[in-house]
Amino acid sequence: MKIFNSHxxxxxxxxxxxxxxxxxxDKSYIGWLYELPSESREDIKAYFEKVMTMKAFxxxxxxxxxxxxxxxxxxLNTWDVFDERIKKAYEDPNHENHVLRDVCGYDEILLDDWIDIRSSGSNGVECSVALRCDFMFYGYSREGLESCEANNFDFFDHVPDNIYDYEIKMRDYIKESLEMGKCTALKVCMAxxxxxxxxxxxxxxxxxxxxxxxxxxxxRMFQDYVMAKICEIAGEFNIPIQIHTGLGQVTDTSPINLMPLIRKYSNVRFSLLHGGFPWADDLLAVLYECPNAWLDICWMPSLSSIIARDTLINVLELIGTDRIMWGCDAATVEESYGALLAGIDxxxxxxGYFINKGVFDEAFGDRLKEKILYSNAKDFFNEL
Structure with a gap:
């Protein structure tokens, strides 16, 4: 089965x-919380005991x-064997693409990166690009850019001194990225x-x-206005927007906060990344009320099997099968493969839940997996 890795x-x-x-x-989601201090036997043993229940592990x-x-x-006893085999595998420059294409079966991969559209962006991995727009929210001054985590790309060689020129600069940058084939979607990670x-x-x-x-x-007013302009530009060029929802800075990052924006720009397709985890109930309200909102379950299966499973069942019961996608949300091919295994589980x-209830049979179950792992994303990104 071909897979469209949407994030x-x-x-x-x-x-x-x-x-x-x-x-x-250390580069995985486990490393966000717990970095392995060293590869001593004592540290590895303590590390395994600490993280063994985490779904990401x-x-x-x-x-x-x-x-x-x-x-x-x-x-603990096979750690050195695995370490040696990994280092040996990476001597092959094609190892990562082999895992992604031949093992995972990814037909297309959408990369989220701080990308200068004039660079390759993909760092050796064959990907399409979600153009990350966070730096645009800080373009009111050079100091604003330097205070945020966004990289200062060529886009900001000259920072306009008025909102009118800034709007033009935003639009031209996105238009240029589209013309260069560097923009399958816009990405906003302001959460x-x-x-x-x-x-x-x-x-x-x-x-x-x-x-x-x-x-x-x-x-804040400037950033609110920039978000609106991004939506207008997305509508003009018919490109979707991916928005990080849920865990981030946490306060008021539930999908429900986006409801007015998604309703206002009904001509724009919005992907709600991570399903608003852990505010899945709020997600259901947005999906039901806004037919231009889609769920990307990326990250959810890596955080909690129960929440991911129950959310997916509730969404399927509420809005049907067409507006759900999956992405690995990982930086290494190993974690990407693990995320895929968790997603398939x-x-x-x-x-199994729906088959046992007699809602559909195994044949449609296979079709549902194909929709969520491939064709729904092709539809969302206008690639059918």
Whole structure:
């Protein structure tokens, strides 16, 4: 079965010369919470005891065993064997693409990266690009850019000093990326930096930030206005928007905060990444009320099997089968494969639930997996 991987970070910030077992764990979602201090036996043992119940660990361990184990289980006694096999595998420059294409079966991969459209962006992994727009929210001044996590690309060699020129600059940059084939979708990840309650702001009020670029009130107005312009540009060029929802800076990052925006721009397709985890009930309301909103279950199966399974069942019961996608949301091919294994496990559980209730048979269960893992994304990204 072909798979459309709708959201990934593959190859981003990965130093292939350092690739090994510790590096893979540290670059995974487990590493966000717990970094392995060293590869001493004492540290590895304590690390395994700490993380063994985390779904992200369970799925990554399973992927490592399938890719490098040859029948071995990963534990304290086999750590060095796995480490050596991983380093040997990465001597082949085609190893990553082999895992992604031949093992995972990815027909297309959408990469989320801080990408300068004039660079290759993919770091050796064959991908399409979601053009990340977060830096645009800080383009009211050079200082604003330097204060955020966004890279300062050529787009900001010259920072306009008024909102009118800034709008033109935004549109031209997105248009140029489309013409260069560097933009399959726009990506907004502002949930890591602020809430998702984007209010309507007129052009004049948004422009006041140029008179006082240190005012949190004016910065917020500017950012609200930028979000609206991104939606307008997406509508103009018929490109979808992916929005990070749920865990991030946490406060007011539930999908429900996006309801007014999604309703207003009904001509734009919105992908709600991560399903608003853990606010899945809010997600259901948005999907029901907004036919231009889609669910991407990326990350969810890697965080909680139960929440991912129940959310998927509820969404299928509420809105049907057409507006659901999956992405790995991983930076290494090992974690990507693990995320795929976890996603397929969840889909199998969901199929079992509906088959046992007599809602559909196994043949349609296979069709449902194909829709969620491939054809729904092709439809969303206008690639049918």
């Amino acid at each position: 990934s970070h593959l190859g981003v910030d990965i130093e292939r010369g350092k690739m090994g077992l510790k590096y893979i764990f 369970v799925q990554l361990k399973a992927a490592l065993e399938k890719l490098y184990g040859n029948g071995l289980k990963l534990d 890591y930096f602020r809430d998702l309650d984007f209010e309507p702001v007129d052009c004049h009020m948004a422009g006041v930030v140029y008179e006082d670029d240190e005012s949190s009130e004016y910065i 969840i889909l199998d559980e969901v199929n």
